[in-house]
Amino acid sequence: MNLFSTEKLEAIYPKIKAILEEEIYPLESKILTLPFNKVKIELDKVRQIIKQKNLWNPHLSESHGGLGLSLTEFGQISELLGSTPFGHYCFNCHAPDIGNQELLLSHASDAIKEEFLKPLIDGDIRSCFSMTEPEFAGSNPVNMATTAVREGNHYNINGHKWFTTAADGASFAIVMAVTNPDAESPYKRASMIVVPIDTPGFNMVRNISIMGEEGEGYFSHAEIKYENCKVPVENLISNEGDGFLLAQERLGPGRIHHCMRWLGICERSFDLMCKRAATRDLGNGVMLGEKQTIQHWIAESRAEINAARYMVLHTAKKIDEFGTKEARNEISTIKFFVAKVLMQVLDRAIQVHGALGITDDLLLSFWYRHERGSRIYDGPDEVHKSALARKILKGYGLNIKRK
Ligand SMILES: Cc1cc2nc3c(=O)[nH]c(=O)nc-3n(C[C@H](O)[C@H](O)[C@H](O)COP(=O)(O)OP(=O)(O)OC[C@H]3O[C@@H](n4cnc5c(N)ncnc54)[C@H](O)[C@@H]3O)c2cc1C
Helix, strand or coil: CCCCCCHHHHHHHHHHHHHHHHHHHHHHHHHHHCCHHHHHHHHHHHHHHHHHCCCCCCCCCHHHCCCCCCHHHHHHHHHHHCCCCCHHHHCCCCCCHHHHHHHHHHHCCHHHHHHHHHHHHCCCCCEEEECCCCCCCCCCHHHCCCEEEEECCEEEEEEEEEEEECCCCCCEEEEEEECCCCCCCHHHCEEEEEEECCCCCEEEEEECCECCECCECCECEEEEEEEEEEEEHHHEECCCCCHHHHHHHHHHHHHHHHHHHHHHHHHHHHHHHHHHHHHCECCCCCEHHHCHHHHHHHHHHHHHHHHHHHHHHHHHHHHHHHCCHHHHHHHHHHHHHHHHHHHHHHHHHHHHHHHHHHCCCCHHHHHHHHHHHHHCCCCCHHHHHHHHHHHHHHCCCCCCCCC
16 A cells, blocks of 8 residues: 555555456557557457456546546556556557547537547547647647638638557547637647547648557557548537647546556566566576676666656646646656656666667566657657746746747
């Protein structure tokens, strides 16, 4: 029992752990060697088992068929699921679907909920989120060029997006596009619109190759051109000009989910590192773990993971009790701090394994490739650090305007 645990969590946690151990960890060797769509059939069987055991959608309230956990409780489940690459996917709480579910639940019309949210919650379809554009700095997305022009009962969308994660095989995208170019505040110019991917004018250019891997299905990042892509005006989420407001709301809890998932990766990597250090014989019976450098890496990793976990759970508790706005500084802090811990722990674990560490025989290289983006997406490190420092310096009387 830890300081952030609850009776409810204590009851659910072992059940989820058992499913990981019995059903998901045994599939990992396939995950490392086969394309997503080849493993999907087996993952779908696991998803059915999870539904039957009433552990599906752990992030949602009980009234929406979930487990009714607080963010602090779900964060701890997210860490557990993060110990394996498809943990979140199997429980239907993977990004970007988890953020899209929460967004549609809070802000979509009943008709959109029925057509798009219900099958998403049931796990029958996937979705994606399409905001970043190759021609403009995504770290300051107010400069986007994609437009959605109202023509009668439709929005006509034109623009170029990339890094739309998991668009391949998804059923719809939530697209961020400029609807109100003349609004005085740049933060009131864009809107979020639901676009079914079979709409004419939704043109997938490619899955972007990342560090030698294009990926497919859920594990991919697409480049998309929206070319006279027309959708009914009813597909607007909330009001015109609310896009950035909704994006902010979507990102707060999302950063808790990501950070706790990264800590799941850290713990698994740490475990692999320690096992290797304890068993790798350097000759004459001297074990790798007897070397001081390795001992320091183990000790530093333990301290960093523990510190990171307390920071994230403290932030989650603050969001639970006071809301996202009150926890803005903490959210920025965990985003860059935990991403750094993740990179350090993964790198040490790889180094301890020597050549084996960079092979695809272990999960470490998979995570090294897939998680380097953690320091970039949902706000690059530098943006969060500057935002935090600006707020701290404001307390000292220095008002720095964001340029
Ligand atoms: C794995 C992954 C998945 C993603 N998934 C999605 C998705 O599903 N949907 C989507 O819309 N987008 C997605 N993105 C895109 C992501 O949101 C952007 O990459 C991010 O916002 C940064 O934008 P950019 O790549 O244009 O970098 P830029 O904005 O060009 O920034 C480049 C670098 O400049 C530095 N920098 C930027 N601003 C500052 C500053 N103010 N001060 C100091 N330094 C600064 C940072 O080091 C930054 O990394 C994903 C990205 C990755 C890597």
